[in-house]
Amino acid sequence: MLDDRSKQILQAVIQLYISSPGPVGSRAVTKKFPIGLSPATIRNIMSDLEDMGFLRQPHTSAGRVPTDSGYRYYVDALAADRPDPDTEFASELSRKLELIRTDVNSFLDSASRMLSELSHYIGISVSPNAGQTTLSRIELVPYRKNQIAVILITDEAVIRNRIISVDQEMSREDLNRLAGYINERFGGHTLDDIRKTILEEMADERVLCDDLITEAMSICRNVFPVSESDIFISGVSEALTLPDFCDIGRIRGLLRTIEDKHVILSLLEKISETDSPQVFIGSENPLDELKQFSLIAAPYREGSRPIGAIAIIGPTRMNYSQAITLVDITAKFITDIFSYSR
Amino acid sequence: MLDDRSKQILQAVIQLYISSPGPVGSRAVTKKFPIGLSPATIRNIMSDLEDMGFLRQPHTSAGRVPTDSGYRYYVDALAADRPDPDTEFASELSRKLELIRTDVNSFLDSASRMLSELSHYIGISVSPNAGQTTLSRIELVPYRKNQIAVILITDEAVIRNRIISVDQEMSREDLNRLAGYINERFGGHTLDDIRKTILEEMADERVLCDDLITEAMSICRNVFPVSESDIFISGVSEALTLPDFCDIGRIRGLLRTIEDKHVILSLLEKISETDSPQVFIGSENPLDELKQFSLIAAPYREGSRPIGAIAIIGPTRMNYSQAITLVDITAKFITDIFSYSR
DNA sequence: TATTAGCACTCGAACAAGGAGAGTGCTAAT
DNA sequence: ATTAGCACTCTCCTTGTTCGAGTGCTAATA
Numbered sequence: 001m002l003d004d005r006s007k008q009i010l011q012a013v014i015q016l017y018i019s020s021p022g023p024v025g026s027r028a029v030t031k032k033f034p035i036g037l038s039p040a041t042i043r044n045i046m047s048d049l050e051d052m053g054f055l056r057q058p059h060t061s062a063g064r065v066p067t068d069s070g071y072r073y074y075v076d077a078l079a080a081d082r083p084d085p086d087t088e089f090a091s092e093l094s095r096k097l098e099l100i101r102t103d104v105n106s107f108l109d110s111a112s113r114m115l116s117e118l119s120h121y122i123g124i125s126v127s128p129n130a131g132q133t134t135l136s137r138i139e140l141v142p143y144r145k146n147q148i149a150v151i152l153i154t155d156e157a158v159i160r161n162r163i164i165s166v167d168q169e170m171s172r173e174d175l176n177r178l179a180g181y182i183n184e185r186f187g188g189h190t191l192d193d194i195r196k197t198i199l200e201e202m203a204d205e206r207v208l209c210d211d212l213i214t215e216a217m218s219i220c221r222n223v224f225p226v227s228e229s230d231i232f233i234s235g236v237s238e239a240l241t242l243p244d245f246c247d248i249g250r251i252r253g254l255l256r257t258i259e260d261k262h263v264i265l266s267l268l269e270k271i272s273e274t275d276s277p278q279v280f281i282g283s284e285n286p287l288d289e290l291k292q293f294s295l296i297a298a299p300y301r302e303g304s305r306p307i308g309a310i311a312i313i314g315p316t317r318m319n320y321s322q323a324i325t326l327v328d329i330t331a332k333f334i335t336d337i338f339s340y341s342r
Numbered sequence: 343m344l345d346d347r348s349k350q351i352l353q354a355v356i357q358l359y360i361s362s363p364g365p366v367g368s369r370a371v372t373k374k375f376p377i378g379l380s381p382a383t384i385r386n387i388m389s390d391l392e393d394m395g396f397l398r399q400p401h402t403s404a405g406r407v408p409t410d411s412g413y414r415y416y417v418d419a420l421a422a423d424r425p426d427p428d429t430e431f432a433s434e435l436s437r438k439l440e441l442i443r444t445d446v447n448s449f450l451d452s453a454s455r456m457l458s459e460l461s462h463y464i465g466i467s468v469s470p471n472a473g474q475t476t477l478s479r480i481e482l483v484p485y486r487k488n489q490i491a492v493i494l495i496t497d498e499a500v501i502r503n504r505i506i507s508v509d510q511e512m513s514r515e516d517l518n519r520l521a522g523y524i525n526e527r528f529g530g531h532t533l534d535d536i537r538k539t540i541l542e543e544m545a546d547e548r549v550l551c552d553d554l555i556t557e558a559m560s561i562c563r564n565v566f567p568v569s570e571s572d573i574f575i576s577g578v579s580e581a582l583t584l585p586d587f588c589d590i591g592r593i594r595g596l597l598r599t600i601e602d603k604h605v606i607l608s609l610l611e612k613i614s615e616t617d618s619p620q621v622f623i624g625s626e627n628p629l630d631e632l633k634q635f636s637l638i639a640a641p642y643r644e645g646s647r648p649i650g651a652i653a654i655i656g657p658t659r660m661n662y663s664q665a666i667t668l669v670d671i672t673a674k675f676i677t678d679i680f681s682y683s684r
Numbered sequence: 685t686a687t688t689a690g691c692a693c694t695c696g697a698a699c700a701a702g703g704a705g706a707g708t709g710c711t712a713a714t
Numbered sequence: 715a716t717t718a719g720c721a722c723t724c725t726c727c728t729t730g731t732t733c734g735a736g737t738g739c740t741a742a743t744a
Contacts, residue, residue, distance in 0.1 A: 025707050038717050043708065061708045061723045139483055141495065151493055151503070153483065161493070161503065236578075237597035240590060248588060255579035367736050380688050385737065403694045403737045688743070693736105700731080707723090714717075 023063030116235020121314030244315035365405030458577020463656030
């Protein structure tokens, strides 16, 4: 669809624009990429590229600027021969992340920091979705009078805890019996399954004749709705150093979206179901307030099951090559951690 | 030091400036606060106030703008007759926060959201400092091969958990014995104390002849350094709607400071040792990058012992009266929650 | 003596005009 | 098919000008 030379020019324009913002003119192209063509020829080609919607002129007699579809073409073409994942990234990542396996959340927090540090854009990571995690065991511990601490231990080292109130005071033995019952009943199931089962059982009143079961159900009902993932965001100040982030209005929109973690969460949950890095360029973004930016996201897995996602948000004038690689490697690395750390 | 009339004028200027930015002139003062003085008189007084350092002229023949010490005087004078805490705040606060007692962190997250929503500035809250918390009980639970989950239960419902690796595989009974030993030994002590004791014991080799003790110590050493508090920040996008936040450079500085949670943490830890809301106006701020903003912070307590802090960051042109009240009430409310919820 | 009215003065914001420069599109030559 | 040349366009920057708000000072006033 695009002849070889046009492709080269498009790529040149985009790379020039990425390395420094501002319309790029025909002369600049010839200077940086001496392909043996004169500015005039370049101009003709650029004009064609504009007709095809890959470039855009801010105004007559300014240089050209890539459009979203220009970037899209560039990224797709790039995908064909993406450079081998830079092993420097990989080693730095693993070195930095190695230290902090103890706590999933601080691990993912560091991951988002790394993403932003290495990309100079905004780094995001989402903690594993509890719903699809399998329950390894539940622990019930007396806490205060009429309160017990419930500790969920799952396969992913994600431990959720919650204090709940109970009607009657319960001894340690009572709690152990209860926990034993719940473990036998639900151990090995996913939290989502458990939640569903509980809802069904609660509806079925016959089961509730047994005190033990009743109590267990009541506890479970209180505890298993816990499934909000945490989300970690870093590097907003870093991103603000870019000349692209000069319009307060846009920044505000972006921040509002980011601060409303639910939005980002549900966005990235969709990502989790896909494979390999997804790239949303400008207007391709599902969220209005992100339409001025680009988002690169990838899921990470435990084994083959996707359990969470990481992402980068940056200007559409983004170093896609580097950013995609970074997201890809990081996701793979986190997958490794979750899959082989047992 | 300041006669009554000058005080009135200063207050008028500040209030006008707070309600809309931009230098305020003598005529504007007479218009909004008809005290029966002509603009000319006001001008003379304002000139005096400028000599005293409470006001400042951006340039000749512009109106006056309050200086940091102007605000300071205003705030101090205000403190004398602060209006009774608005009960509307109080009730809204309690209503919103009532729901979420289950989890300390999400409780404090909501608190920071509320602070920013009600003030339209940036809201911050810090989770209880674990160091001064007393250990209620430790639980050790087998997790995977050679790994155990350690759960710290403290008096504040702050539960910290961590996965640690151990040299040898341990049965449930082993762990129970171990936990029993640790509980008996350290239950009721503050985490800081425990940490100190452990360090001392580790140095003293004689104690280490007993296997049980050795193992316990090794676990404790891994677990008790957990004392980083969490910090919750909301409303950055909200604050960006203010005309004061129009300079990208300043915003970037602010965000950098905020993103580096350690800095804020140690700042607020100092606050924890003080009483009632502290107000830092502009240059009074200890952190350079906050010197363009104002910070209002107050500790919250468990009983009489301060365990954490909340804060608001806004422009120096801040509605101090409202903001101080808000911080004050919120801190008191959180104190109530922590003190009487048992 | 404290206050006020009047007036000249200052300074910034907003707007207009003009020049410089970069880049284009078109046409004719190669 | 490519290129050189040229006229044209548009932004950016600078400069000049006006307008208005607000001051400081001085003289008049209660």
